[in-house]
Amino acid sequence: MSRFSDETLMAYADGALPPAEAAEVGAALENDAEARATVESFRSTATLARAAFADMAAEPVSDALVRTVLGTEAPAASVTNFPPARKARPPLWRSMLPLAASIALVLGLAAALFLRQPAPVLQGPVMALGPIPSGTALAEILETRPSGTPVALQERDAQGSEHLMIVATLRDRNGRICREVEALDKTMQARLAGIACRDSASRTWIVEGTARIAASSPSGGSDFVPSGAEEKDALEGLLSILGATKALPPEEEQRLIAHGWR
Amino acid sequence: MTASEPDIRHQIVALLPRLRRFALALAGTRDVADDVMQTACEKALGHLGQFTPGTRLDSWMFQIVRTTYIDHLRRNQRRRNTELTPELAESLPSDARTHEQISARADLALVRAEIARLPEEQREVLALVTIEGLSYQDAADVLGIPIGTIMSRLSRARKKLARAIDEPRTGSGPLQGAQR
Incomplete structure (x- = not known):
């Protein structure tokens, strides 16, 4: 019988313990196979439950409901103000985009016209080179979220990133899982793109490269500042160095998420 | 502001x-x-x-x-039990629990079906904390119950879920009926 309660082991698995207590539990786990199994079981139920409902937030919300909330007849005027999708998408993940379109539209309705209340500001950038500490939004999103679904951050970073979205999942030439992720601003424009790969031994994600994407025209019109191409090229270059050239199909990605990337 | x-x-x-x-x-x-x-x-x-x-x-x-x-x-x-189960279980193959090559989609449908079987008070905590990502404290505030209650309900819900997923269910639970 473990000296820790189920609740404590669950909080440990969820990253919800205060650091001192988490360290104590972590140390005790080394000699306690039963407690380790319990922690593992709590982790896997969380991953499964999240994966089971991951697609549901990407289902389109009915126009009628949006109109009810906005108190408007038809949101046509808002829709035309939604910034058009960025052009020059690499073909590799183009197939993933429709999934994002409906939710991006609904979020865009809110974001394109109105300033949201500013969220608390993170200390550093939302995505930085190197291992990603567990428990952060980025780590959670890489581990559990499907491609194409923007996730609103509780805290924006100083560069104005307010959402994260996985764009594609790939395998590099060593079979390692890598994901391309974008940080989006409040108008759902990508500001920063990065590649993170998963170290299966330590189950941590490591950011291998990032590229800043130039902001589009502030008027929200259809003309975009045509820069940012070389930054995107840098990521493309990184992907080809890694040997990660082909996006996994959504079903494969979903299966991997459900099984903790095994 | x-x-x-x-x-x-x-x-x-x-x-x-x-x-x-x-x-x-x-x-x-x-x-x-x-x-x-x-x-x-x-x-x-x-x-x-x-x-x-x-x-x-x-x-x-x-x-x-x-x-x-x-x-x-x-x-x-009175209508609840009859209207709940069918949609959740519809994509569940009848041999889902015994088949080795279980597909991810059916796997996740199975998880949803098991979540639907949890007691109401456990399911709402699981939905808020695990699926929607609220902290224990935020979930406690939404539900108006102490954080200790959140943790005990959530850990019971997840243990039940883990057992249900790991162990093939035998006998005649509601799910069995829904599988036709």
């Missing part, structure tokens, strides 16, 4: 996909979830004045969706 009413309306629109997922996790069927969402949004709009600017709009909305769902349950108590 006080948010104007149009501001709040647009913030609610941005929350709709998550709120609907929460309703779906509670209700188990899209029909019921969409009904609950419509009523909950009307309720929220009628009481926008009661929202305290500066507090969390998502918590406030989760609360309204949950009370709306409970109202719905009370009104439809």
Whole structure:
């Protein structure tokens, strides 16, 4: 019988313990196979439950409901103000985009016209080179979220990133899982793109490269500042160095998420 | 900074996909979830004045969706069991629990079916904390119960879920009936 309660082991698995207590539990786990199994079981139920409902937030919300909330007849005027999708998408993940379109539209309705209340500001950038500490939004999103679904951050970073979205999942030439992720601003424009790969031994994600994407025209019109191409090229270059050239199909990605990337 | 009413309306629109997922996790069927969402949004709009600017709009909305769902349950108590299970189990192959090469989609349908079988009070905690990502404390605030209760309900829910997924179910539970 473990000296820790189920609740404590669950909080440990969820990253919800205060650091001192988490360290104590972590140390005790080394000699306690039963407690380790319990922690593992709590982790896997969380991953499964999240994966089971991951697609549901990407289902389109009915126009009628949006109109009810906005108190408007038809949101046509808002829709035309939604910034058009960025052009020059690499073909590799183009197939993933429709999934994002409906939710991006609904979020865009809110974001394109109105300033949201500013969220608390993170200390550093939302995505930085190197291992990603567990428990952060980025780590959670890489581990559990499907491609194409923007996730609103509780805290924006100083560069104005307010959402994260996985764009594609790939395998590099060593079979390692890598994901391309974008940080989006409040108008759902990508500001920063990065590649993170998963170290299966330590189950941590490591950011291998990032590229800043130039902001589009502030008027929200259809003309975009045509820069940012070389930054995107840098990521493309990184992907080809890694040997990660082909996006996994959504079903494969979903299966991997459900099984903790095994 | 006080948010104007149009501001709040647009913030609610941005929350709709998550709120609907929460309703779906509670209700188990899209029909019921969409009904609950419509009523909950009307309720929220009628009481926008009661929202305290500066507090969390998502918590406030989760609360309204949950009370709306409970109202719905009370009104439809007798119908509930018969309308809950079929949609959740529809994509579940009959040999899902014994077949080695279980597909991911059926696997996840199975998880949803097991979540639907949890007691109401455990399912709502699982939906808020695990699926929607609220902290234990935020979930405690939404549900108006102590954080210790959140943790015990959540750990019981997840143990039950783990057992249900690991061990093939035998006998004649409601799921068996739904599998035809």
